Amino acid sequence: MNSSPITARAHTNIALIKYWGKKDMDLIIPQNSSLSLTLDHFYTDTTVKFDKTLPRDVFTLNGHLVENPKVNHFMDLVRKLAGIQIFAKIDSINHVPSAAGLASSASAFAALAAAASKAAGLDLSRKDLSRLARRGSGSASRSIYGGFVEWCQGTDDQTSYAVPVEEKLDWPIGMLVGIVNSGQKKISSRVGMQTVVETSPYYQGWIQSTTADLKSIKKAIQERDFQKVGEITESNALKMHALNLSAQPHFNYFEPMSLAIMQEVERIREEEHIPCYYTLDAGPNVKILCLQADASAIQQILASKFGQITFEFAKPGEGVRFIEA
Numbered sequence: 251m252n253s254s255p256i257t258a259r260a261h262t263n264i265a266l267i268k269y270w271g272k273k274d275m276d277l278i279i280p281q282n283s284s285l286s287l288t289l290d291h292f293y294t295d296t297t298v299k300f301d302k303t304l305p306r307d308v309f310t311l312n313g314h315l316v317e318n319p320k321v322n323h324f325m326d327l328v329r330k331l332a333g334i335q336i337f338a339k340i341d342s343i344n345h346v347p348s349a350a351g352l353a354s355s356a357s358a359f360a361a362l363a364a365a366a367s368k369a370a371g372l373d374l375s376r377k378d379l380s381r382l383a384r385r386g387s388g389s390a391s392r393s394i395y396g397g398f399v400e401w402c403q404g405t406d407d408q409t410s411y412a413v414p415v416e417e418k419l420d421w422p423i424g425m426l427v428g429i430v431n432s433g434q435k436k437i438s439s440r441v442g443m444q445t446v447v448e449t450s451p452y453y454q455g456w457i458q459s460t461t462a463d464l465k466s467i468k469k470a471i472q473e474r475d476f477q478k479v480g481e482i483t484e485s486n487a488l489k490m491h492a493l494n495l496s497a498q499p500h501f502n503y504f505e506p507m508s509l510a511i512m513q514e515v516e517r518i519r520e521e522e523h524i525p526c527y528y529t530l531d532a533g534p535n536v537k538i539l540c541l542q543a544d545a546s547a548i549q550q551i552l553a554s555k556f557g558q559i560t561f562e563f564a565k566p567g568e569g570v571r572f573i574e575a
């Protein structure tokens with residue numbers, strides 16, 4: 251066990267091919283494989299120090315003491331893996347608006363997996379780090395790597411983990427992220443996706459369609475076909491959200507501003523002839539895939555229409571790494 255505190259930094263990732271349903275809730279085995287882009291702009295720094303004098307885990311988020319059962323459960327997994335019974339001090343700083351569909355759980359659990367396992371004296375491979383992060387939050391399995399990342403669904407704890415598709419990305423693309431609402435979302439991803447699995451009549455169609463999308467997008471990435479990557483991304487996101495609209499009870503994450511931004515992105519593409527495509531996750535925030543050279547032109551158009559919303563640009567980011575606190 252490491253006596254000194256360990257700090258890890260992990261970046262958030264945004265899925266172009268969505269994970270939206272589990273086969274196994276405890277092991278977090280997904281219904282389908284997914285693909286994401288790790289972003290450099292939003293990240294989490296997490297410091298972990300095991301301390302024999304602690305009666306329980308002590309967790310602070312952005313400087314505030316919080317109780318988080320998912321973190322406690324995760325730390326139990328780490329203790330079991332390392333064969334220790336000691337509690338830890340965990341300090342996490344989220345440079346991401348938490349829980350607003352900006353995949354803050356992805357960067358958070360990837361950073362926690364790296365810092366906690368190393369502080370517990372483990373030296374995990376990136377594959378095993380991805381497996382461990384997955385137990386905290388499915389999408390966190392992808393933030394272990396940078397660039398384009400695929401989470402291979404696998405069938406069990408050993409075979410479900412992410413792999414880098416293209417980590418050192420030499421393609422000048424990125425995402426504009428508009429924070430429509432950084433408040434706590436109504437329905438968590440965990441609840442939302444399970445409702446869909448259990449009640450949407452479209453779920454099997456989704457599995458077939460998203461599996462085909464994954465194959466097509468990997469080919470389009472290889473061919474640097476930005477239009478194809480964008481079209482598949484936008485279509486896949488809308489199919490995911492169609493599941494929510496068809497669930498019982500139905501739900502959706504859109505706010506009026508989300509739809510207005512989505513329509514404006516389509517207009518910019520069709521009338522201004524600037525290639526850009528949107529995606530949304532379990533929240534109202536719109537992420538716009540674009541080429542780096544077009545980012546400021548798109549930002550200016552959006553600022554003229556939605557002055558109250560800032561659209562921050564993120565380039566492809568790197569995988570999880572240890573840093574000096």
Ligand SMILES: O=C(O)C[C@@](O)(CF)CCOP(=O)(O)OP(=O)(O)O
Binds near residue numbers: 353355532
């Ligand atoms: O990231 C994606 O593929 C798509 C989503 O972001 C939603 F749009 C899912 C994120 O789910 P997550 O928070 O990882 O759920 P957990 O495993 O129940 O913790």
